[in-house]
Amino acid sequence: MSDLRPGELQPIEPNSVAQFLGAQGPLADRMQGHETRPSQQNMAAHVAMALNRGDAICIEAPTGVGKSLAYLLPTALWARNNSRRIVIATRTINLQRQLVDKDLPALAEMLLEEDPGAEELRYVELVGRGNYLCPQRLEEAFRQPALKTELSEEQQQDLWRLKAWSLRSDHDGRRQDLTESPDYRVWEEANADADNCAGPKCSYFDRCPYFISRNRANTADLLVVNHALMLADVVLKQGEPKAEGVLPRWDAVVVDEAHHLEAEATRAFTIEISSRQLSRQLDRLLHPRIAGAGDLGKMDLALGGVSGALEDKAHALSNRIVEDLPEWIAAVRQTGERLWAALAGTYGEPERAQQVWVDEGRRVGPEWLESLEKLQEVRVTLERLVARLQTLIDDAEHHGLIEHEPFVEQATRGLASRLVRLSTIMEAVQAVSKGDDSICTWVEVGSVPQRGHRYSAIYAAPVAVDEPLHALFFAPNWSTVMTSATLAANQRFDLLLARTGLRHHQPAAVTLALPSPFNHAEQAVLGIVPNMPDPREEAGQLHTDALITAVDQLTRSVRGGTLVLFTSFRAMNRVYEALASGFVSAGLKPMIQARKGPSRAELLRRFRETQGAVLFATDSFWEGIDVPGDSLRLVLITRLPFSVPTEPIAMARQERLRRIGQNPFFELTLPQAILRLRQGYGRLIRRQSDRGGVVILDPRIETARYGRRFLNSLPPARRLRGEVGMISEALTELFRPNSTDDLGDQIL
Secondary structure, eight states: OOOOOTTSSOOOOHHHHHHHTSTTSHHHHHSTTOOOOHHHHHHHHHHHHHHHHTOEEEEEOOTTSOHHHHHHHHHHHHHHHHTOOEEEEESSHHHHHHIIIIIHHHHHHHHHHHOTTSOOOOEEEOOOGGGBBOHHHHHHHHTOHHHHHHSOHHHHHHHHHHHHHHTOSSSOSBGGGOSSOOOHHHHHHHBOOGGGOOGGGSTTGGGOHHHHHHHHHHTOSEEEEEHHHHHHHHHHHTTOTTSOOSSOOOSEEEESSGGGHHHHHHHHTOEEEEHHHHHHHHHHHSOSSSTTOSHHHHHHHHHHTOOGGGHHHHHHHHHIIIIIHHHHHHHHHHHHHHHHHHHHHHHOBTTBOEEEEOOHHHHTSHHHHHHHHHHHHHHHHHHHHHHHHHHHHHHHHHTTHHHHOHHHHHHHHHHHHHHHHHHHHHHHHHHHHTOOTTEEEEEEEEEEEETTEEEEEEEEEESOOHHHHIIIIITTOSEEEEEESOOOBTTBOHHHHHHHSGGGOSSOOEEEEOOOSSOHHHHEEEEEOTTSOOTTGGGGHHHHHHHHHHHHHHHHHHTSOEEEEESOHHHHHHHHHHHHHHHHHTTOEEEEOOSSSSOHHHHHHHHHHSTTEEEEEEGGGGSSOOOOGGGOOEEEEOSOOOOOOOSHHHHHHHHHHHHTTOOHIIIIIHHHHHHHHHHHHTTSOOSTTOOEEEEEOOTHHHHSTTHHHHHHHSOOOEEEESOHHHHHHHHHHHTSTTOOOOOOSEEO
């Protein structure tokens, strides 16, 4: 959040930035075989101009442009010139790792070689506080008899492994630095949670991984974070440049993978009231099954150790903890259980997880009004509990126990943090109770009973995030760079500008769509099969049957190296089950994305390293994967990627468009599907040497009136139109050794 004003900065020269990346620049000298990319130079110059002028800019930079370096170079130079900090925000950990492990070290070295007298570029990667180890809490975990009772033998072994790891010096104390992550319950006891943090008073302060990273961030030029952490900082600061947040103050930001910003902002602005959330806070306050566990247990233990003049006062407070407060905690649990049971009974279905949108009709119905009454009962009992906890703290302070007794002071810190968490739940109840058309409220009920009742929750999120995102994020920034390989739909940025709030920006946001550096007409073919069954007919059964035949023929024609993209697990599983054994017999290696199976990263590694691999995948594999070379020669898109508005927030957004006289399909669903298709196509050509085919197995791309919009959005690959068998023959010829590779646009 910036307090920078025009006239207070030292601009950088856009042409010099572009030349740095040119044929005569340091990058060419350093990298053997470097090819100058005009699109990369153009982007770098535009980022430099945006930083100089304080603009917001949206840049679509297709694969191969080299967008990471195109924004890192000008941001690094501008940040150092002006002693100002810039945030680099990505959505995926893969891109974050690429920036921190590869791109930034190389850039820092180049800048130092160019100007040996300059200060070295300072950058740091930050993660959420809960991802750091707290040495103090880890030590306390070994001193808690109650915790030994609660943890299983395997969890206790995890705790000892964590202890051994903490003594090593080859990591930054983050959970992602572990080769094998410990049990969630164990990490919860040892992470750098703010509840019990003593800050500079802690004996481990100088060795604390969280504060070490925070201190590095305070002097860094660039902060590399994910979208969620950036937005958490935005929500805390509420547009105030000097407000405290989870990040140090920053002036400008680059949002990479920016097509996800609306969804990430929605999550950041969402309010939650859940059975899991409330139970967790109450358990941490006073554990219902383990004596002495929780904040009150620690407070009681600390008070029990007081002797001398303050002993009687401490004993009286201890009695209150033992005799009075458990009843008030039980009262909150009881009102909560009545609420969760009512939600499950009203909105849940047997053996099935359910999300129910509380739309305009439900909002005035008796079921929701009854739910709100029970919600208010939870709030009232919470208020009474919080008041008594606050009185306990006030009395401990009044009697001098906090000032003169270190263990009481430490226990009070944890108790005070718990009060903040409980008060946040009370505020959420108030916000949910005031729901209107601008807020989407929904109830979620889980399928598996836990502790005698099903998981239940109430959520509330803004139907549109454009206004809060502009007010809290774009407007306070000096400059904002939004970039991704796919930002525009039908060569227009309207959807992005409208839904993120940039349409409100003054001066108007700059938009730039860069050309692809690849020769798609030479490197790729695009196959269309118009005689496939329509996936909307017969509940998609005929289309799925046809997919089995089509995927079989097309995959065999290129001998594997195939990514088959689906829009549903059901269709994917059916096609995979029909083809897997036959593929194995043919010497191919079928793989499938499973809900319980190898991680995405592991599946990708196997796909890259296995000759003749065929990967059946959905959802996350449509974007953000990089498989260059012969490992990926064919992408099969089984269905146009229309999202089905089953989530409450999606339904609320469609209803909002109808209410203002717009068509949700053409204003929202279609542009989003076009972006998704472009992402799927983008998996194929990743390098100048790559070649291959994309085949779309959904006839609507030709038969539907909107089909031309999809086709016009794709790169100019050679078009093949015809039956599956004919396209298979063309692909076989394309990958035949010594093939002339001259198919041209054909109707087969």
